[in-house]
Every structure is written in C-alpha cells, then in structure tokens.
Amino acid sequence: MRDAVIDANAPSPRLDPVKADAAKADAAARELRRQRERRTDWYYRIGAISIGVVILLLWEALPYFDLVNPIILPPFTKVAYALYTLVQQPFFPRHLLITLNEIVVGFLVGTGLGLGVGIALAVWPPVKRLIYPYVVGFQAIPKIVFAPLFIAWFGFDQISKIVMAVVIAFFPVLINTMVGLESVPADARKLMRSMKATPLQLFYKVSFLHALPIIFAGVQAAFTFAVIGAIVGEFVGAKEGLGYLLNLYNFQLRIDRAFAVIVILAGIGAAGFFLLEWADRKFIFWRER
Amino acid sequence: MSQVPNIGSEAPATGASGRRRVIETHGLSKIFTLSEGSVTALRDVNIAIDEGEFVSFVGPSGCGKSTLLNIISGLLPATTGTVLLDGEDITEPSHKMGFMFQTPVLLPWRTVEKNVLLPAEVQGLNVEALRPKALDVIEAVGLKDFRHAYPKQLSGGMQQRVALARVLTYEPEVLLMDEPFGALDEFTREAMNLELMRITQSAGITCIFVTHNITEAVFLSDKVVVMTPRPGEVSGVLDIDLPRPREIGTMKDPAFADLIFEVRSLLGRHVHA
Numbered sequence A: 001m002r003d004a005v006i007d008a009n010a011p012s013p014r015l016d017p018v019k020a021d022a023a024k025a026d027a028a029a030r031e032l033r034r035q036r037e038r039r040t041d042w043y044y045r046i047g048a049i050s051i052g053v054v055i056l057l058l059w060e061a062l063p064y065f066d067l068v069n070p071i072i073l074p075p076f077t078k079v080a081y082a083l084y085t086l087v088q089q090p091f092f093p094r095h096l097l098i099t100l101n102e103i104v105v106g107f108l109v110g111t112g113l114g115l116g117v118g119i120a121l122a123v124w125p126p127v128k129r130l131i132y133p134y135v136v137g138f139q140a141i142p143k144i145v146f147a148p149l150f151i152a153w154f155g156f157d158q159i160s161k162i163v164m165a166v167v168i169a170f171f172p173v174l175i176n177t178m179v180g181l182e183s184v185p186a187d188a189r190k191l192m193r194s195m196k197a198t199p200l201q202l203f204y205k206v207s208f209l210h211a212l213p214i215i216f217a218g219v220q221a222a223f224t225f226a227v228i229g230a231i232v233g234e235f236v237g238a239k240e241g242l243g244y245l246l247n248l249y250n251f252q253l254r255i256d257r258a259f260a261v262i263v264i265l266a267g268i269g270a271a272g273f274f275l276l277e278w279a280d281r282k283f284i285f286w287r288e289r
Numbered sequence B: 001m002s003q004v005p006n007i008g009s010e011a012p013a014t015g016a017s018g019r020r021r022v023i024e025t026h027g028l029s030k031i032f033t034l035s036e037g038s039v040t041a042l043r044d045v046n047i048a049i050d051e052g053e054f055v056s057f058v059g060p061s062g063c064g065k066s067t068l069l070n071i072i073s074g075l076l077p078a079t080t081g082t083v084l085l086d087g088e089d090i091t092e093p094s095h096k097m098g099f100m101f102q103t104p105v106l107l108p109w110r111t112v113e114k115n116v117l118l119p120a121e122v123q124g125l126n127v128e129a130l131r132p133k134a135l136d137v138i139e140a141v142g143l144k145d146f147r148h149a150y151p152k153q154l155s156g157g158m159q160q161r162v163a164l165a166r167v168l169t170y171e172p173e174v175l176l177m178d179e180p181f182g183a184l185d186e187f188t189r190e191a192m193n194l195e196l197m198r199i200t201q202s203a204g205i206t207c208i209f210v211t212h213n214i215t216e217a218v219f220l221s222d223k224v225v226v227m228t229p230r231p232g233e234v235s236g237v238l239d240i241d242l243p244r245p246r247e248i249g250t251m252k253d254p255a256f257a258d259l260i261f262e263v264r265s266l267l268g269r270h271v272h273a
C-alpha cells in the first residue's frame, strides 16, 4: 500500500548517467554562484573598512591643518594617546568599575522589572486595564527630568544612577514582553486548547517562547538605555564614575581625555550589544533572520 | 515497506451496516453576536457519523464549516442544540478527538519529533513510552529522516505531515480536519490525500474533513455533506459508493465524474440563489 504513496522528498536511490551529468553541472553552477557571493562579500567588507579609514583620516587631518580648532576636535592620534595614558592612571579602574556596576545592575533590574510587569499585563487583562494607561503616561515623560530628583532622594552615590538606569531601561522590555505574549497566533492557542492545555502550559510551552525573540529585542534596547541612564545620572551629580570623569575633563578643557572617555563608553555599549547579539543567536536559534 | 501504525486497534471491524454511531448533532445552530448585529452562522444542523466513516463538508466560503468543526471539537459552544460523542454531550475538548488546521501550527523551536510529542507532554502522558509510537507514525508519514529537523527546514507539505503525525500518534477516535491541505499545491495535496486515506483506513479512524476542493472531497469520502451559504444548513448528503481501496486511477472512473458533477450541482443551486 505504501508503494502508492508518492514521496517527493525521498532521494532517488541511484542516479542514471544523464542525471549524474546534470547533477555535476548543477554542482558546478552552485560553486560558481558561491564564489561570486564570496567575492561580493569581500567588496562590501573592504568598502566598509575604507569608510572607517577615511573618517579616521579626516579626524586626524582636519585639526592638524587647522581646518577645525584642535581644542574642539583633537586629532585622532592625540585622542588615542590620551586613551593610552588614561587607562594607566591609578584612579581609572575605580571609575570604570563604578560605572560598569551601575550599568549592569540597572540593566538587570530594569530587564527583570520589565519582564515581570510585561507578563502581568499580558496574562492578566484586569491588571492591564487598570495600570496600562499609567504605564503609557509615564513613558511619555522624558525621564531625564527625574535625574536631579533621584539625586535628592537617593544621594550622590550609585543608587541614584542605578535607579535612573532602571527607570529608562525597563520600558522597552515591558512593552516587548507584553506585545510578544499577546501576539501568539490564534491557531497556536486553539491547538493548545484542543489538547486541553492548562493556562500555565500555554504560557511556558508556547507563549513565552513565541515572545522570546521580541522580548530579546527589548532587552538589547534596555542595555543601551541603561548606559544612557547611568551616564546621565553621573552628569547630574556624582563624585565618581566615567560620566563624572567626562564632565570633569570637559570643564578642564582636556578635550582629548574627554574623547578618550567617550571611546571607552562606546566600547562598553558595543561590547554589551555584541554580547547580547551573540546570546540571541545562540538561544533563539529559530528566529527568522 | 514501512510499517503502518496500528491506530485504534480495539475498534471493531467495520461492516457495511450496523456500525457504531460516533458523532451526532441535534438541532445545532450558532449565532454570533457582534456590536453591529448578529450573524447566524449555522441553523438546525443535524448530522450523524458512524465509526470509521470519512465525511467531508463542502460549501461556499463563510457558510459555517469551520464553525461547525469548532463546535464538534468542543472548542466553541453552540447557541442551541447538542453534539454527542459516543452518546455523551460535548462541552469541552476531548482527548478522543484530534484537530488538524489549515496551517500546520508547529512550534518552531521544537524538532519534528518534539512537535509530535507535544500533546503527550501537555496531557501528562509518559513521553518515553510514547516515543517509539511517535517514531512509527513519523515514519508512516514519510519523515523518518527528518525527525530531528526544525519546522523551518521543511516544505509546507512536510510540515503538514508533521501536523498529521502529531494527531495520529494519539490514536484519536475522531479526526477533525479544517481544510488541512488547502495551502498545498495540487501534486502535494494528492500525495497527502493518499497518505491520509491509507492511514485512517487501516486504523479505522472516523474523519470529519472540511474542504473547498470537490475532487478531494469525493475522492476521500464515504459521504459528502453539502452546505448552503449563510445561514449554514445542510442542503444535501451524497453517498460516495466508490470501491475502496481507492487510488489515483479511481479518478478515471466515470462514476467519479458523475459524483463530482452531482456535488457541483448541489452547490451550484445556492451560488446563484
């Protein structure tokens, strides 16, 4: 009976000579296409690197030929040297670690909070109807205005910066969690219901995993926001941290050092981003890319 | 030759008459109430389906076929009337029934095998004890080499076969299918039809099948139920007495063409009404 079934996917057991020739030609064509793709890849890579080199050259040349005041924009090599000396200063590790701590704690707490509130809003409609308007209203406020207030409430120490980071980092996680959980296809819910799944099973076998790619996009944004929150908090009032250093060097007009701090902050942002990107690829392997 | 899963083996042999009544509906109707008014989707539907029967529902779009299937499955409450499964009222989904939709609805983070074992996990069955059975069914639908593949690595037809394996593994008494092959190309659909017929016939599963495709309905069924447009009512039931087992060659049978024409004219009466 099985013989009647046309199995389009079964590989044919033996290739006759004509087919074998065709297969060889096919493989050759595929190899050619792959080579061409690889070459195009290289063109783009070289192009991207060239753009970077041009930017660095301009950065170096403009202040050097006095087209831009070197006090406003110190040449690239000077900034590189300032970075090299800055990281060797004995006070530097303390400032770096403090800011890193604020960012990481703010990011983790903000993500946890966003996840928790997002889940509560998505799985419990009465809660959503009660508090969602306030969540949206709160999001409409540019939260930087709270920075001075947080200093007054929580002092000049790390706590006020962490609170700032939490307050702006948690929102993208909250929204993406809620939207992700609510976007479970009706068919998948129906399937689970037809199997008599409990609400808890629906949540952890389907909804949460379905929402995970969307949640993760929010988590990536949360990291960037946590960096902003920590630095803004330090700008407004701090005795230590990279934001404090940046402020200080600005006042002292040591613009090369200020740029060096900016480079370090950019490095932290990029490291976090790529770390999360890597985690995304590893854990959310089913994401459509 | 691969092993055919032994599904529903306790079921008594099917005879031409005197089969057990599996599904019955009495005066079934469904009215959807919306803010703009109400829609009568089904009106006074009375059907009876015996064990091992393959019954197809055809009718114009929006006539309530999906609604009927949802009510029979216990997913949707009827406005009036009752559905009986083995003589008992249906008010909620039952493990005696398996549901297959137009789309495969696979979980993309699970392999083929784990998708097929999902109902076992949900129902708290012993997954390890069921695994050999699941593998048999996966083999029977021709996906043996793909048991560790993820859904996105499969074609549409292969995904729908996973969905078929997912219901068949649990030996449902009744298989409900809402346009399960509607999204497939003609060639794949034909292959799936043969596969479905082979498995459900050998296991004696009662099938309720919704389709837009008259050829498919006649080819697969023992009975074709034709429905009228809104409100959905049964306009006629045709017995398909083509001999079994059926193959592609069955379609050359003049009786086959006659039956298709009959279904078409039953349907056509309403299209221009």
Ligand SMILES: Nc1ncnc2c1ncn2[C@@H]1O[C@H](COP(=O)(O)OP(=O)(O)OP(=O)(O)O)[C@@H](O)[C@H]1O
Pocket (backbone or CB within 6 Å): B032, B033, B034, B039, B040, B041, B059, B060, B061, B062, B063, B064, B065, B066, B067, B068, B230
């Ligand atoms: N949840 C719902 N709320 C309101 N109206 C609905 C709902 N589900 C279906 N209907 C209405 O009931 C009628 C029957 O719908 P149903 O989906 O059962 O049709 P169908 O025969 O399956 O159509 P198709 O062949 O296009 O799938 C339609 O008029 C539809 O608008």
Ligand SMILES: [Mg+2]
Pocket (backbone or CB within 6 Å): B065, B066, B067, B178
């Ligand atoms: Mg439908």
